[in-house]
Amino acid sequence: MNPTPPPLPRLWSYATAHRSAMVLASLYSILNKIFDLAPPILIGAAVDVVVAQEDSLLAKLGVQDTGTQLLVLAGLTVFIWVFESTFQYLYQVAWRNLAQSIQHDLRVDTYDHVQHLKLAYFEDRSTGGLLSILNDDINQLERFLNGGVNDIWEVVTTVIVIGGIFFYTAPEVAWMAMLPMPFIIWGSIRFQRTLAPKYAAVREQVGILNSYLANNLSGIATIKSFTSEKHELGRITHESDLYRLANEKAIKLSSAFVPLIRMVIMSGFIGILIFGGRMALSGELAVGTYSVLVFITQRLLWPLTRLGDTLDLYQRSMASTSRVLNLLDADALLDDGGMPLDLGLVRGQLTLDSVSFEYANTDNLTSVSASVAVIDNLSLTIPSGETVGIVGSTGAGKTTLVKLLLRFYDVQKGCLSLDGHDLRDLKLADLRKAIGFISQDIYLFHGTVRENIAYGTFDASDEEIIKAAKIAEAHDFIMELPKGYDTIVGERGQKLSGGQRQRVSIARAVLKNPPVLILDEATSSVDNETEALIQRSLEQIAIGRTTIVIAHRLSTIRNADRIFVLEHGKLKEQGKHDELVANEGIYARLWGVQTGVRKS
Secondary structure (H helix, E strand, O other): OOOOOOHHHHHHHHHHHHHHHHHHHHHHHHHHHHHHOHHHHHHHHHHHHHHHHHHOHHHHOOOOOHHHHHHHHHHHHHHHHHHHHHHHHHHHHHHHHHHHHHHHHHHHHHHHHHHOEOHHHHHOOOHHHHHHHHHHHHHHHHHHHHHHHHHHHHHHHHHHHHHHHHHHHOHHHHHHHHOHHHHHHHHHHHHHHHHHHHHHHHHHHHHHHHHHHHHHHHOHHHHHHOOOHHHHHHHHHHHHHHHHHHHHHHHHHHHOHHHHHHHHHHHHHHHHHHHHHHHHHOOOOOHHHHHHHHHHHHHHHHHHHHHHHHHHHHHHHHHHHHHHHHHHHOOOEOOOOOEOOOHHHOOOOEEEEEEEEEEEEEOOOOOOEEEEEEEEEEEEEEOOOOEEEEEOOOOOOHHHHHHHHOOOOOOOEEEEEEOOEEHHHEOHHHHHHOEEEEEOOOOOOOOEHHHHHOOOOOOOOHHHHHHHHHHOOOHHHHHOOOOHHHOEOOHHHOOOOHHHHHHHHHHHHHHHOOOEEEEEOOOOOOOHHHHHHHHHHHHHHOOOOEEEEEOOOHHHHOOOOEEEEEEOOEEEEEEOHHHHHHHOOHHHHHHHHHHOOOOO
C-alpha cells in the first residue's frame, strides 16, 4: 500500500486556481504588517525630538523647529494608522473570500466524486460520517485560511523588517534578538509533528459521533416507539465523552506551546534590555534608537507566541483535509463504458447470460473476508415491450437483480445486456436514463410536490407534470393539499402518506418516460384501495415499454406476459400465471399462501 501523500501539496492545487486572489491577499497582509511595525519607530523619533531637540534625526533632515517636528510626527502617525487600518480591512476580506472559494471548490469536487462511488461504498459507511467530512472537516480548512495564513505572513514580514532595522541600527546587539529564532522554529516543527496524530484522532471520533447522531435522528420514531431514549442518550454520551477526551489530549499539548515559547522570547528581550541599555549609557547608542530597539524587540518576538495558535489551526485543518482527500481518493468507482445510447432507438430487450454475483462480506471482528452468492449462473431473456414479473421468497435475489440492471453493481460472471449491448460497455448516464425505477422504499426530497415529480426531468412544463400526475392517479389528492403542487412534502416526503408518496414517485417515472421500467415491490406497503389505483396507473404506464415487476403481492403480476420464479439466485420456473399455478411448484405454493388456498 502506497503511503498517503501529505495534504498541503494537494491542497495547493486548489489554491493555484485562485492565484491572483492569493497574491493580493498576501500583499495586503504584508503591507498591513509593515505599517503596523511603524509606530515604535515613531515613538523612538518622538523621544529623539524631546531629548536631542535641534540635533534630532528630523532636524538633520531639515525640520529644525521642535514644534514642527512633533507636527510632522503627528501627520506621519495619521498616515500610518489610516493605511494600516485600510490594509487590515482589505486582507480580512481577501482571505475570507479566498477561504470560501477554496472551500467551495473542495466541497463540490468531493461531493461530485462521492456521487459516482459504487453503491457498496455507501452500504459499508454511515451517512453521518460522510456528512462530517463534507461539512465539518471542510469548514476546519476555512478556519485556517481565514486567519492562519495571514498570521504566517505577519511573522515572516516582522522577522525581515525588524531584523533589517536591528542590523542597520545596532548590529552589535542584533544577534541577541535573533538568537531565539532557531529554537522557536525547531520547537514549532516538533510541536506540529507531535500534535498531528492528536487532531487526527479528534477528527475520527467526531465522524463517529456524527454518524450516531444522524442515525438516531433518522430513526427518532423507532426510538420513541420502543421508549429507548435513555439507552440512546447513554450511547451518545459515551461517544461524546470519547470526543471530549480526544480533544483534551490535543488541548493539553497545544496549550503548552505558548508558555514555553515565552520563556525563549524572554531571553532575547533581556539581552537587548541589558546590553543595549549599557550601550546607550555609554553613549555608543542614541537614547531614541535604544527605545526603538526595546519596543521592536517585543514586536519582533511577541508575534511568535501566536505560532502556537497558528499551528493549532494548521493541524486541525490538515487532519480534516486528510480525511477529505482520503474520500477523494476512494477508488470505488464504476468504469463508464462510454458507448452512447440513443434513447429513441432503445427497444428494451434485456438478456442475462450465465450471470453470477455475490456480495463481499468482511467480518470486522476477525477481518476474514467471505462471500455470499446471491445470483448463481442465471440465464433469462426479457423481450422488449413485455411486462414480466419476477418473484421468489426472501433472499431469492430479486432486489440484487434490480441493482445489476441499474449497474449499481457489475456482474462478476456472465453477461447482462440491453438490446444486445453489454451494460458495462454502455455510457452509464445513458443506461440509467433508459431505465425508470420505482422502489418500495420511496425517497422524496424536501421540496414541493411539483419539484419531486419533475426530479430528473428538470425542464418539464407544468402541463407535462400535471399529465404525469393524472396518469399516476395522483392529481386528485395533490389538488386537495394546502397549496396543491406547491405544497412542501417535508424531508423524505413525511407529510404525505405511503400511498401518496408512491403515486408521486410513479408520476416521476411517467414524466421520465423511459423505455424500460422497473417496479420493485411498488405496492407492498399500501392498502388495497391504493393498490388498485396504483395498479390501474401501472397498466397504462406499461404500454409500449419493457416493464419488470419485482412482486411481493402476486396479484400485481397476475396478468404479466411472463413470470420468472427465482430461488437462491437460480431460475426455477417461468411462464404465465395460470401455467405456473397449474404446475404446482414454487409459484403455486406462494400463490396458495397469499390466497389461503393450499394444495395438499
